[in-house]
Amino acid sequence: MRQLAGICFALVLLGSFASDFGFHTLTENLPAEHTLSRQAYVALAILSVAALLWITEAVPLFVTSLFVLLLCIVWLLPVMQDSGIDVDRSEFLQQFFSDIILLFLGGFTLSAAMHKLQLDLWLSQKVIAWAGPNLPKLMLSVLITTAFLSMWLSNTATTAMMLALVLPIALQLPTELRQPLILSVPFAANIGGLGTPIGSPPNAIAMEYLQQTGNAPSFLTWLIIGSPSVVGMLLLAWGTLLWMCPNRDTSFEMSMSSVSITPNWQLWLTIGTILATIAGWMTSAFHQQSSGTVALVPVLVFFASRILNVRDLRALPWDVLLLMGGGLCLGTAISESGLADWIVSFLPSDSDSIYWNALLLGSVACVMSSVMSNTATANLIMPIALGMSETSPEPLLVGVAFACTLAMPLPVSTPPNAMAFSTEQISVSAMLKPGLAITLVGIVLTFTLGYWWWSVVGLAGS
Amino acid sequence: MEVHRQTCQACGSINHRNILVRDEKNRTLVFVRCSQCKELVARYELDGYYHHGKSADAFTRVQPIEEPESARSYLRTFENTKSDALEGYETALETLRQADKEV
Numbered sequence: 025m026r027q028l029a030g031i032c033f034a035l036v037l038l039g040s041f042a043s044d045f046g047f048h049t050l051t052e053n054l055p056a057e058h059t060l061s062r063q064a065y066v067a068l069a070i071l072s073v074a075a076l077l078w079i080t081e082a083v084p085l086f087v088t089s090l091f092v093l094l095l096c097i098v099w100l101l102p103v104m105q106d107s108g109i110d111v112d113r114s115e116f117l118q119q120f121f122s123d124i125i126l127l128f129l130g131g132f133t134l135s136a137a138m139h140k141l142q143l144d145l146w147l148s149q150k151v152i153a154w155a156g157p158n159l160p161k162l163m164l165s166v167l168i169t170t171a172f173l174s175m176w177l178s179n180t181a182t183t184a185m186m187l188a189l190v191l192p193i194a195l196q197l198p199t200e201l202r203q204p205l206i207l208s209v210p211f212a213a214n215i216g217g218l219g220t221p222i223g224s225p226p227n228a229i230a231m232e233y234l235q236q237t238g239n240a241p242s243f244l245t246w247l248i249i250g251s252p253s254v255v256g257m258l259l260l261a262w263g264t265l266l267w268m269c270p271n272r273d274t275s276f277e278m279s280m281s282s283v284s285i286t287p288n289w290q291l292w293l294t295i296g297t298i299l300a301t302i303a304g305w306m307t308s309a310f311h312q313q314s315s316g317t318v319a320l321v322p323v324l325v326f327f328a329s330r331i332l333n334v335r336d337l338r339a340l341p342w343d344v345l346l347l348m349g350g351g352l353c354l355g356t357a358i359s360e361s362g363l364a365d366w367i368v369s370f371l372p373s374d375s376d377s378i379y380w381n382a383l384l385l386g387s388v389a390c391v392m393s394s395v396m397s398n399t400a401t402a403n404l405i406m407p408i409a410l411g412m413s414e415t416s417p418e419p420l421l422v423g424v425a426f427a428c429t430l431a432m433p434l435p436v437s438t439p440p441n442a443m444a445f446s447t448e449q450i451s452v453s454a455m456l457k458p459g460l461a462i463t464l465v466g467i468v469l470t471f472t473l474g475y476w477w478w479s480v481v482g483l484a485g486s
Numbered sequence: 487m488e489v490h491r492q493t494c495q496a497c498g499s500i501n502h503r504n505i506l507v508r509d510e511k512n513r514t515l516v517f518v519r520c521s522q523c524k525e526l527v528a529r530y531e532l533d534g535y536y537h538h539g540k541s542a543d544a545f546t547r548v549q550p551i552e553e554p555e556s557a558r559s560y561l562r563t564f565e566n567t568k569s570d571a572l573e574g575y576e577t578a579l580e581t582l583r584q585a586d587k588e589v
Contacts, residue, residue, distance in 0.1 A: 344553055347555060396558075442554075
């Protein structure tokens with residue numbers, strides 16, 4: 025019923041915008057210095073409808089992405105061409121298979137191969153077994169392992185695997201110790217997403233916009249930007265969760281079934297391909313191939329060798345790729361139509377305000393991302409961030425990406441949070457207190473120490 | 487809805503044991519074994535697995551893991567599977583009762 029209401033409301037909104045009455049009502053009430061062109065108005069309509077559908081999830085998120093594409097081609101494109109703007113439908117279509125989409129496809133393939141051979145599970149068990157029955161050490165091991173895997177693999181698969189390992193141990197503990205141990209998994213999975221461009225879709229969306237401006241950091245540069253944030257946030261999470269534990273010396277048993285991996289050619293080929301791909305990403309400055317091109321290597325190797333089969337191909341999250349593509353398509357609409365300039369005309373735009381604009385947009389993104397999809401939030405906020413600064417968009421875009429990923433106060437904030445909550449061992453308030461603390465401190469650190477570090481690394485304009 | 491009670495083809499028993507397996511091809515399979523004569527009755531490949539009374543993490547452990555679009559879609563998927571399973575179960579039992587079959 026709620027979904028039907030959301031769809032109806034979206035159609036009514038679309039109809040209102042589509043009428044000349046809507047256009048005249050909006051434009052007649054604007055001051056002269058904020059004139060809204062017809063094509064920017066259409067882009068505003070598409071943005072509004074997309075935002076409504078993404079926030080309410082009245083339809084699957086990827087459906088909204090395809091709806092954005094449809095509206096851009098059949099409505100916005102003719103209006104832009106009539107206005108004399110040189111634009112072709114391919115500019116909207118190509119966003120659905122850009123370099124960044126290829127990069128993420130490669131990342132998903134790596135994740136699928138590692139998971140199929142249980143390499144991730146084997147690694148996690150080794151690290152957790154090393155920690156032993158010492159709660160602070162175990163919690164730190166879980167945090168580090170989950171975050172590290174989450175930097176390279178699917179957050180969901182990492183969380184599911186780690187919860188399966190941690191829950192039998194956690195269930196032996198009293199509630200006040202059980203909850204912090206379980207929470208270490210989703211928080212670390214979220215934090216790990218900061219570390220690499222493939223760690224989280226908002227990172228990839230930021231990279232794509234930065235590539236369009238010619239200022240994209242390399243894979244290695246993002247790793248240098250993100251790794252200190254990951255380390256710092258993990259220590260913050262560890263401290264916060266330990267602070268919730270009154271009796272840390274409670275004894276428990278490390279009950280885990282061990283998994284063994286068979287040292288066959290599939291295993292060595294998988295390990296070799298993973299290492300080669302990561303090396304290829306890190307050295308793009310030398311071989312001059314984009315990260316997306318390098319990402320084709322694991323796709324080709326794993327499927328040609330039949331380590332992954334066509335069922336695995338169909339099981340890849342194509343809807344997430346479509347969601348990202350739709351956001352990039354919307355971004356093209358917003359920038360090419362002039363809507364970004366119109367929105368930015370209401371905001372201060374001198375060079376001193378880049379930091380404050382980044383902080384403002386980051387805060388808005390964090391609030392939105394706390395209650396809706398991170399990727400959808402990035403889709404909506406990034407085009408505006410790009411329009412705010414033509415000369416130095418990097419801190420704005422990276423700041424928004426970090427803010428989207430750091431939002432983790434509620435079960436609906438991220439899929440790992442939802443998975444931990446659905447174990448029925450965590451209450452909303454038990455997640456909210458540490459989650460909100462980590463989110464707020466994380467935002468403060470991002471726009472203070474993090475902002476300083478970006479300038480040290482050479483992120484222009486920081 | 488078409489409803490059948492599975493009977494063992496060897497001894498006709500309707501008392502079975504389910505053996506759950508995740509194989510090397512990442513398929514989730516159920517081997518149905520007759521509790522009476524211990525013969526293999528059937529094998530199913532699972533999709534939309536629901537373990538009544540268990541939380542969503544059990545659901546995620548058994549299914550091939552799919553990347554959800556959002557946290558809400560993950561929670562919704564589990565709730566839809568659960569309600570679908572419970573509704574289907576009640577309907578199947580009622581259908582068997584109406585056909586005068588032992589449930």
